[in-house]
Amino acid sequence: MPVSLLDTTLGMAVRMSTPYLFAALGGLLAQRSGVYNFALEGMMLGGAYFGYFFTLLTGNLLLGILGAVIFGLLSGWLLAFISIRFGVSQMVVGLGMNTLFMGLTSFCSRLLSNSRDGSALNLDRLIGNIISGPAAEIPVIGSVLCSQNLMTYLIIALFVFYAWFTRRTEYGLALRAVGENPAASQTAGINVFRYRYLSVIISGALAALGGAYLTLTQVSRFSENMTNGRGWIAIAAICLGRWSPAGTFFSCLLFGLASAASNQIQVLNIGIPYQFALMVPYILAILALVSIQGKSSHGPAALGKPYMKNR
Amino acid sequence: MKKKSFFAVTMSITLLLTLLAGCSDPGAGSGGGPSGGDSAGQTGGEASRLKVAWICDGVLTDGGWNTNGYEGMQKLAEEYDLEVSYQENVPQTDVGDVLRNYASEGYDMVLSNEQYHCEPMVEVAADFPNVTFGCVNAYVSAENMIAFSGTLWQHNYLAGVMSGMVTKSNKLGLITFSTDSDSALTYLSSFRAGAQSVNPDIEVVHVATGSFSDLAAGKEMATSLIDQGCDVVYCNSGDCNATVMELCIERGVYTISAIVDRNGMSDEYVLGSTVNLPSTQLRMMVEGKLSGTHTGNVTPIVGGIEDGIEAFLVNESLQDKLDASVFEAIDEATAEIIAGNVTVELP
Numbered sequence: 327m328p329v330s331l332l333d334t335t336l337g338m339a340v341r342m343s344t345p346y347l348f349a350a351l352g353g354l355l356a357q358r359s360g361v362y363n364f365a366l367e368g369m370m371l372g373g374a375y376f377g378y379f380f381t382l383l384t385g386n387l388l389l390g391i392l393g394a395v396i397f398g399l400l401s402g403w404l405l406a407f408i409s410i411r412f413g414v415s416q417m418v419v420g421l422g423m424n425t426l427f428m429g430l431t432s433f434c435s436r437l438l439s440n441s442r443d444g445s446a447l448n449l450d451r452l453i454g455n456i457i458s459g460p461a462a463e464i465p466v467i468g469s470v471l472c473s474q475n476l477m478t479y480l481i482i483a484l485f486v487f488y489a490w491f492t493r494r495t496e497y498g499l500a501l502r503a504v505g506e507n508p509a510a511s512q513t514a515g516i517n518v519f520r521y522r523y524l525s526v527i528i529s530g531a532l533a534a535l536g537g538a539y540l541t542l543t544q545v546s547r548f549s550e551n552m553t554n555g556r557g558w559i560a561i562a563a564i565c566l567g568r569w570s571p572a573g574t575f576f577s578c579l580l581f582g583l584a585s586a587a588s589n590q591i592q593v594l595n596i597g598i599p600y601q602f603a604l605m606v607p608y609i610l611a612i613l614a615l616v617s618i619q620g621k622s623s624h625g626p627a628a629l630g631k632p633y634m635k636n637r
Numbered sequence: 638m639k640k641k642s643f644f645a646v647t648m649s650i651t652l653l654l655t656l657l658a659g660c661s662d663p664g665a666g667s668g669g670g671p672s673g674g675d676s677a678g679q680t681g682g683e684a685s686r687l688k689v690a691w692i693c694d695g696v697l698t699d700g701g702w703n704t705n706g707y708e709g710m711q712k713l714a715e716e717y718d719l720e721v722s723y724q725e726n727v728p729q730t731d732v733g734d735v736l737r738n739y740a741s742e743g744y745d746m747v748l749s750n751e752q753y754h755c756e757p758m759v760e761v762a763a764d765f766p767n768v769t770f771g772c773v774n775a776y777v778s779a780e781n782m783i784a785f786s787g788t789l790w791q792h793n794y795l796a797g798v799m800s801g802m803v804t805k806s807n808k809l810g811l812i813t814f815s816t817d818s819d820s821a822l823t824y825l826s827s828f829r830a831g832a833q834s835v836n837p838d839i840e841v842v843h844v845a846t847g848s849f850s851d852l853a854a855g856k857e858m859a860t861s862l863i864d865q866g867c868d869v870v871y872c873n874s875g876d877c878n879a880t881v882m883e884l885c886i887e888r889g890v891y892t893i894s895a896i897v898d899r900n901g902m903s904d905e906y907v908l909g910s911t912v913n914l915p916s917t918q919l920r921m922m923v924e925g926k927l928s929g930t931h932t933g934n935v936t937p938i939v940g941g942i943e944d945g946i947e948a949f950l951v952n953e954s955l956q957d958k959l960d961a962s963v964f965e966a967i968d969e970a971t972a973e974i975i976a977g978n979v980t981v982e983l984p
Binding site for chain 1: 696698699817847848849850852854856857
């Protein structure tokens with residue numbers, strides 16, 4: 327039975343934006359504290375692999391999620407350790423870690439496929455949609471809100487929490503202060519390093535969850551480089567959203583919609599070359615970054631600048 | 638200073654791990670080269686025993702292409718009492734050296750399971766005129782090299798015939814990596830021609846993933862096709878194939894497996910598999926060499942379903958679920974192709 331075009335596109339847009347949302351919230355948190363997380367892509371890939379691997383090993387999806395989170399925390403710690411403790415260029419560390427995790431996951435995945443035959447590499451079940459039945463049949467609302475799984479609801483809740491936390495709590499205010507002016511924050515008695523470490527570590531866990539969403543809710547297996555640039559799109563979404571939670575949230579939805587549109591353009595066969603259809607999200611990302619140039623609202627003032635206590 | 642050395646160590650580990658991905662642990666049945674090779678036969682056989690080397694890109698346990706070639710070689714080794722050395726995971730950069738090693742170690746035949754090995758093989762073959770080389774699905778060849786390749790359309794045509802017989806919406810979906818490469822267009826035109834030969838009203842919607850590994854995107858692509866009314870979806874885009882097939886089975890629409898026989902995935906929704914079997918080509922190479930009738934061809938020999946180089950394997954468990962006319966149409970089309978009465982416009 328054909329489903330209406332609008333339902334397909336919107337439901338798909340939400341599914342495709344969920345990984346962006348996880349990675350973008352992680353990136354946003356780290357950037358708020360003043361540290362760039364350029365390793366989002368690699369951390370997503372690692373989360374996708376380890377979430378899948380631990381589920382395959384234990385047969386338990388929750389343990390898989392836990393595995394992805396632990397990987398994310400460790401990778402976040404590594405990034406924090408190198409970029410905060412040693413003040414190494416955040417760009418270089420981030421790029422290095424992307425390469426590291428790309429190699430690591432490909433290596434592990436080949437080891438795994440060497441040790442089992444093809445049919446034993448699939449997960450038996452995935453995290454399914456919570457709401458089913460008549461509610462999921464309602465036009466638009468059904469496909470956008472009801473035909474989603476727990477992880478999508480989780481990330482929406484996390485965005486709301488983040489917005490509340492950074493605007494309404496003392497700790498949130500301190501976090502923003504650390505990203506704006508670490509020296510002044512230090513004078514005011516805020517432990518700059520603790521805030522930055524924690525932000526970057528949690529950032530890793532969020533990015534890893536974004537990757538795990540792909541293997542544990544969508545496709546039941548791992549493929550080398552399966553994140554296909556989603557971490558970079560997430561970074562673009564943060565800039566386009568001008569570092570605000572609502573802005574970032576809707577930017578991610580926009581990129582998700584663009585990804586869904588790139589599919590539908592092809593299926594409807596409206597004469598646009600497929601290369602262009604596939605480029606849509608990336609073109610949008612570039613346009614987004616160009617469009618915010620020169621606008622007043624920039625990111626945190628101390629973003630990307632390593633802070634050394636005794637300088 | 639401390640900072641710098643820590644950084645250097647981290648970067649070195651990164652590089653090392655990246656390199657490791659390219660040369661992961663070889664599994665059972667592989668050798669480290671001709672010297673450390675794993676010979677599948679007793680040592681010290683009589684002088685007339687043919688020494689054959691077989692290499693592949695990737696692992697022996699992929700459950701598809703390489704496994705088929707490997708098992709084919711094992712069967713040949715037993716049947717003709719060959720001494721065979723196997724080597725897996727031979728990357729593109731090492732092919733020349735690996736082939737050269739085997740040739741200079743006294744192997745009579747050096748075979749590869751990987752089509753992209755054919756170019757370095759032609760170069761090496763020129764230096765070893767007494768050795769017979771062979772490459773599966775090759776697109777270039779040499780005087781002392783045996784090369785076969787498939788038609789790339791005959792099995793797809795048959796898949797199209799079957800899809801055309803079972804579709805109710807008259808809308809079929811085809812997913813490939815791109816939609817304008819020669820191979821993608823060959824897939825499209827043969828699949829469509831087959832379907833339209835039994836039902837002229839059929840429309841084939843052809844879409845591209847742009848990635849062999851973005852499984853989630855491939856799955857969404859198939860979702861779009863199914864939502865728009867396609868009731869057969871055929872995907873040939875690397876790792877996405879199995880994911881797309883799973884979705885089709887879940888959504889209750891027909892699907893076809895490309896490259897690998899995955900008929901076992903469902904006894905209801907998998908129509909069949911379009912395969913191109915390396916074992917058939919390897920057998921023709923070894924038998925040609927043994928009988929002395931075929932030791933090389935300068936241009937690759939193209940073969941199709943008649944030679945067994947390609948096949949459309951119908952899912953046997955559908956025999957009693959579908960109308961007999963479906964299978965009659967496939968048999969008829971097979972006979973027509975073999976008789977040379979079918980032509981497909983290729984790019």
